[in-house]
Amino acid sequence: MVQKIENQYKEILNQYMQRQSEQNLYVGQNFSRQLISENISPEEVISVHKAAMQEIYGELPEFVWHSFDFLIEMMINYGLALQERQSLLQRQEELRVEMDLAANVQETLLKTPMPALAGLDIGLLSIPARKMNGDYIYFISDSEGHAGIAVADVIGKGLPAALCMSMVKFGMDSLNNSPADPKEVLGVINRVVEKSIDDSMFVSMFYGKYDSNDSTLTYGSAGHEPAILYRAKSNSFEELYAKGLLLGVSPAASYEQHTVQLEKDDLVIMMTDGVTEGRTDEGFIEREVIFELIDQKKDEPAQRIVQFVYDELERMQNAELRDDFTLVIYKKV
Amino acid sequence: MSNQSSVEILTEWDIVAARQLGRNVAKELGFGTVDQARITTAISELARNIYLYAGQGRIEIQQLTENGLKGILIIAADQGPGIPDIRKVMEDGFSTSGGLGAGLPGVKRLMDEFRIETIPGEGTDIRATKWLR
Ligand SMILES: Nc1ncnc2c1ncn2[C@@H]1O[C@H](COP(=O)(O)OP(=O)(O)OP(=O)(O)O)[C@@H](O)[C@H]1O
Ligand SMILES: [Mg+2]
Numbered sequence: 001m002v003q004k005i006e007n008q009y010k011e012i013l014n015q016y017m018q019r020q021s022e023q024n025l026y027v028g029q030n031f032s033r034q035l036i037s038e039n040i041s042p043e044e045v046i047s048v049h050k051a052a053m054q055e056i057y058g059e060l061p062e063f064v065w066h067s068f069d070f071l072i073e074m075m076i077n078y079g080l081a082l083q084e085r086q087s088l089l090q091r092q093e094e095l096r097v098e099m100d101l102a103a104n105v106q107e108t109l110l111k112t113p114m115p116a117l118a119g120l121d122i123g124l125l126s127i128p129a130r131k132m133n134g135d136y137i138y139f140i141s142d143s144e145g146h147a148g149i150a151v152a153d154v155i156g157k158g159l160p161a162a163l164c165m166s167m168v169k170f171g172m173d174s175l176n177n178s179p180a181d182p183k184e185v186l187g188v189i190n191r192v193v194e195k196s197i198d199d200s201m202f203v204s205m206f207y208g209k210y211d212s213n214d215s216t217l218t219y220g221s222a223g224h225e226p227a228i229l230y231r232a233k234s235n236s237f238e239e240l241y242a243k244g245l246l247l248g249v250s251p252a253a254s255y256e257q258h259t260v261q262l263e264k265d266d267l268v269i270m271m272t273d274g275v276t277e278g279r280t281d282e283g284f285i286e287r288e289v290i291f292e293l294i295d296q297k298k299d300e301p302a303q304r305i306v307q308f309v310y311d312e313l314e315r316m317q318n319a320e321l322r323d324d325f326t327l328v329i330y331k332k333v
Numbered sequence: 334m335s336n337q338s339s340v341e342i343l344t345e346w347d348i349v350a351a352r353q354l355g356r357n358v359a360k361e362l363g364f365g366t367v368d369q370a371r372i373t374t375a376i377s378e379l380a381r382n383i384y385l386y387a388g389q390g391r392i393e394i395q396q397l398t399e400n401g402l403k404g405i406l407i408i409a410a411d412q413g414p415g416i417p418d419i420r421k422v423m424e425d426g427f428s429t430s431g432g433l434g435a436g437l438p439g440v441k442r443l444m445d446e447f448r449i450e451t452i453p454g455e456g457t458d459i460r461a462t463k464w465l466r
Contacts, residue, residue, distance in 0.1 A: 047367045072366050076374045080439045084425050091425070 005040065010052035017056065039086075041079035043072045099159075103131040106162050110169055115141035117212045121333050123302030125310050126326040134161030135272045135326035138172045140179045145212035148179030150189075151328060152205040153224065153272040155246075160201070161324075167196050168203060168247075182207040182220030186244060186255040190222065193248035203247040206270055208330075215332060217268060220257040222247045225273050228287075230294060232265035237291045240268070267298065267305075268330040274323035275313065289316075294329075302331040339393035340380075342411075348380040351392040355407065358394050362403055362465055371443040372405060372463055378435050379409035379459055387413020387457065397462065404464040407444070412456040419451055 012031055016024040035045060050068040053060065110133070114122055126135050134154040141147040152168050154161035171192035175185065185207050193203050204224040210217050219227065223246035226239040244255040262268070269290075276287060293312050297305045306327050314321065338358075340351040355376040359369045376392060383390035390411025397404040416422055428436030437459075441447040444461040451457040 043367050043370060047365070050366075069366055073370045073373075076370050076443075077435060077439075080435045080442060083442055084438070087425050 005035070005038075006048050006051055009048050010055055013049070013052050014056055036082075041082060042075040043079050046071050046075055099131045102159070102162070103128075106132055106165075109166060110136055110138075112137060112139045115139050115147040117141070117145065117147050117210065119212055119215060119333055120147075120210060121302045121331040122328070123304070123306035123331070124326075124328040125306045126324070127310070127321065128324045129274070129321045130158050132157075132159050132162035133324050134158070134165060135274065135324040136165045136168055137326060137328060138169065140172070140175060140177050142177065142179060146179040146209060147212070148185065148207065148209045149270065149328065150185070150205055150207050151224070151270045151272065151326060152203055152247075153274075153324070153326070155202045155204070157324065164197050164201050164203065167192060168205070179209050182209060182218055182242075182257040183255045185209075186220050186222050186247070187253075190245075190247045190253050190255075191251055194251045197248055202249060204273075205247055208268070208270065210330065215262045216259050217262055217330070218257055218259045220244060220255045222253075222255060225271055225276060227271070228267075228269040228291070229260060230267035230269065230298065231263070232267075232298075233263060237294075262330075262332040264332055265298075266332045267294065267302075269294065270328040270330075272324060272326040274321070274325040275309075275327050277323060302329040305329055305331075339391050339408075342380050342383045342390050342392060345384060348377060348384060351376050351380045351394075354392075355394050355405070358396060359405055362396060362405060364405070364463075364465060368463065372407070374435060375440045375443045375461055375463075376407055378437070378440050379407065379461075382437075383409060383411045383413070387411035389413075390456075402464050404445075404462050407459075407461045409459040409461075410456070415453040415455055415457055416449075416451045417453050419449060423449075 008031065012024070012028050016028060046068060050065065053064075114124070124137060126133060126137060128134070134157050136150070136152045138150040138152070139147060150172060152165070154164045156164075168189060171189040174192070175188065186205065189205065197203075203222070205222045206219065206224040206227055207221070208217050208219040208227070219240055219242060221242040222244045226241045229238050229240050230236075231238070240258070240260065242256045242258055245253040276290065290309065293309045294305060297308045300308075306329050309327060310325065338354060340347055340354055342348065342351065352373045356369055356373050359372045364372065380392050383392070390409065390413065393408040393410070395406040395408070397406050421427055422437055423441070425438050428438075435443065437449070440459075440461055444463045446462040448460045449457070
């Protein structure tokens with residue numbers, strides 16, 4: 001193989017020595033790609049060059065040969081840099097595969113069954129900015145028509161956020177599928193997060209408990225983006241605000257809760273800040289923009305509204321998702 | 334069968350002497366210019382590590398003949414502080430010069446065989462071989 005390369009190189013070099021045309025240089029450059037793909041190092045190329053010169057010209061002044069030997073010495077570290085690059089590329093590929101696997105594991109781990117409740121149509125979408133999702137939705141429901149939803153967001157993205165999220169899941173699992181009051185749920189998860197998660201990690205969470213017997217939603221928030229309530233009767237939007245510290249800040253934190261009565265065609269819109277903090281060329285996306293989008297589709301099923309809002313926001317941001325995006329809509333039917 | 338000679342590494346100039354010894358032996362064995370340059374680069378890196386991190390030590394060059402194959406063996410030995418985290422050191426991109434020098438991973442690439450024994454507090458013994466093809 002080396003012999004073949006030497007012959008080809010000599011041939012191409014010889015052409016060029018006879019006529020210094022662009023055409024011959026082009027042929028030479030194409031050949032160099034082949035050399036790289038066959039892992040021929042720069043020092044070897046110079047050695048091949050030297051051998052070709054010897055064959056073409058025979059006698060040349062000594063200093064010419066010395067200069068090639070010097071050049072070979074100069075190229076050794078370039079050759080090593082090239083090999084290092086190859087091994088780093090391979091390592092990067094391994095990491096990519098590992099991340100894909102981890103993302104699959106996360107998906108399975110964080111799967112949550114959507115409850116079927118009389119009088120409630122639910123739409124949801126959760127899309128990670130990178131491979132791993134730092135947003136999380138968890139449903140709890142019992143047989144008496146109660147269903148709880150937690151919408152959580154780890155401050156941060158990627159792998160650390162995803163690992164952190166599994167703690168929130170275990171905390172929610174410990175509630176044993178009883179959709180308790182928001183104050184209580186947020187208090188429990190706050191203690192789990194405070195105990196088991198790194199001091200620099202914080203989680204915000206909205207928790208809403210829906211009672212299908214009287215169509216009420218009781219909600220609380222741990223420093224989370226306020227949910228939005230759309231009132232069909234008055235065609236107006238209001239924020240569902242509740243006071244409470246981020247999870248993991250203080251074990252003694254306590255949480256407020258409030259209750260609202262839902263009427264037919266009302267919407268409850270729960271989200272993470274990836275929805276509102278998207279940026280367009282003109283700056284942050286205002287909440288009014290989201291109100292407007294929802295207003296356009298409010299008569300459609302919840303899932304269609306969610307998808308529409310996502311598609312439109314993605315379009316406004318030139319398909320660049322900077323943060324994990326999670327949107328859930330409850331529609332009272 | 335082996336033929337040996339060595340250079341004590343005490344000052345930066347001894348690095349040059351070790352290179353020279355390695356090049357002479359490599360040339361004598363019949364290694365081509367490219368392999369000579371690789372072998373001396375490996376010696377350079379090992380000698381420089383001794384000079385920088387152990388203060389003093391020794392580079393030994395041996396000629397090898399095994400099953401009709403000829404080769405060169407570099408031994409770099411010192412009684413310096415040793416290398417505590419050898420796995421990290423062998424990772425690409427770890428060396429303090431940030432990939433500018435060959436470092437120990439580079440020595441491994443330049444040679445055919447590479448073995449390192451190091452005990453924290455006692456010293457380091459590195460052996461690297463290249464076979465003539
Ligand atoms: N003989 C030695 N004794 C003690 N420590 C050593 C020795 N050789 C190497 N080390 C340690 O291993 C590390 C890695 O060495 P390596 O030669 O790979 O890279 P470097 O010397 O840091 O940078 P360069 O790329 O310039 O060689 C050194 O920073 C040093 O801490
Ligand atoms: Mg070094």
